[in-house]
Amino acid sequence: MVKKTTRISRFAAAVEDQPVVGLDVHKKTYSVALFSKEDGLVExxxxxxxxxxxxxxxAELGINIEHIVYESGPTGFALSRILTDAGFDVSVIAPHAFHVDTRRRPRMTSVDGSCIARHF
Structure with missing residues (x-):
């Protein structure tokens, strides 16, 4: 937990723009990818x-998030409603809305969230 907090804190201090957050949502876990359009940094x-x-x-990250985006799927829109109520701009996108070359890397959850954020 300490390593994750330190990494995210360093990312928040390093970005000068408002990052886009890409989520890969599953039943038991969420993969969160923070992407800086200006610097190309991903955490x-x-x-x-x-x-x-x-x-x-x-909200506790202490940075202004430009947008949060995640794939539509079996989780429904409850996440979108709660994040919107918390003051975030949220988009739920169709999985085919962006193209990811699957030959480039094996499918990994953390890659999915960052790809969503990059392609938004």
């Missing part, structure tokens, strides 16, 4: 699934 972490907990974590 990611995985947390337990929980809409309210995630909204609190993102």
């Amino acid at each position: 990611s972490y995985t947390c337990s699934a929980g809409e309210t907990t995630l909204a609190h974590q993102l």
